Amino acid sequence: MRTFKKCRNGSYDFLNAKSRSRSIEHVARTGRPREFNKEQTLERALTLFWSRGYGATSIQDLVDALAVERGSLYGTFGDKRRFYLEAVRLYWEVYERHLIATLDTSPLLPALREILTHPARLDELVSDVGVPQGCLVGNTTAELVPQDGEATEIVTRSYRRFTDIVTDALSRAQAAGEVTDRAHPAAQAQMLLYLVQGLSLVSRAGLDKAAALAAIDAAVDGLRA
Amino acid sequence: MRTFKKCRNGSYDFLNAKSRSRSIEHVARTGRPREFNKEQTLERALTLFWSRGYGATSIQDLVDALAVERGSLYGTFGDKRRFYLEAVRLYWEVYERHLIATLDTSPLLPALREILTHPARLDELVSDVGVPQGCLVGNTTAELVPQDGEATEIVTRSYRRFTDIVTDALSRAQAAGEVTDRAHPAAQAQMLLYLVQGLSLVSRAGLDKAAALAAIDAAVDGLRA
DNA sequence: CTGACTTCTGTGCGTACGTTCAAGAAGTGC
DNA sequence: GCACTTCTTGAACGTACGCACAGAAGTCAG
16 A cells, blocks of 8 residues: 655664654653664564565564564564554555645545556565565554454545545545546545555456556546546 | 355355255265265365454464364475465356356446446345454455465456456447457456555445445446446 | 265464563763 | 561573464365
């Protein structure tokens, strides 16, 4: 559901400069300082969880990939479940920022198309196994929901935020006469949520890029006034 | 992505009478007869896998829920992974039969709407935890793909079958002037695959039935000629 | 009845997992 | 420099897992 551009250092630019600088706030704290970057470690864990899933990612995998010892991970992030949920939260936070920024434009449909095609950008979607990983929120829905109340809450809230943001944009576009008013903006937004989640999921199993783009165009054309 | 009507005995009617009678073929075989029904056990395992996922369902869970000892399960179905994949295959086989039967009609759009609303029929979607479970193929995509080649194969083939079947139906409906020809049938079918998979997935986290139906109607309206 | 064959039952094995803990190292503030 | 706090390290723990196996139980052909 989201792609991240790789930075020059090989890590992903999940956080903007503002929130990154916030991490240097343990200046006034006593005690031995942490030897690893907390945010960067969370980002790296996110990419691992993203491509392998929650259950298939062991603590040992994380220790190996992050170069941080078990005890430090537990001390910093709590147990595995809490670590994962924190990664999901970060994932959505970044995606939502991107969503809002992209849809704040007119005409809307091209922007909408870009949002939808994001999961289809195979060349930008790199994981440690070299395949697209779908949307982390969607993966969480499949794997943790409904056994985990907290995961359900995060997932539900994310979906709700998506539809709220897209509904607002569609309302404006309907008012501008760009999008058909045969359906309510909320219904159209819900439809787009299903579409992007389905695309993200199905893409995990391999993606025919041309077919995916044609499908997206078919859906977007259906919205045109 | 699929609902099953509960039978009077509390089990699910996954198999039709024909394939069920095939199971009484161990009449001429020697040795101690199996004390449990293989198909029925597979069905029950399917519902368990369906609601909990692959990783979260332990052998012990299966032994408890199926009332079949570990050894018997291994002897009959092989290891856990093979057992699961067999359940996924059965799941899709039943769904595909339903899909073909439902779409073999004219006009097509109401039938298509019924296919799409299937995951939204909360009252018929019962799991052991009392919530909808999404599509087992979709769940498998999220959890096992891309680490498991055989799972990927099953999932990919299922998606392909879906789009093939729906494309055929849409071609006929386009020829009949019922569905718009602004997009190719294959693109429309792909779009519907994404839609139904997204709906199944998102439904796992809780479903606003009215919103889901409105979204489906918005998509189906976009197909109308 | 007997022998060949198949399935059932439950115990046991090795492993890998998530998690904890104690001791030491590396800082900070007075 | 001393007390205090936090982080690091690596070993260890308990558990639950997937899986194998040996002996009992049942069926059928001759």
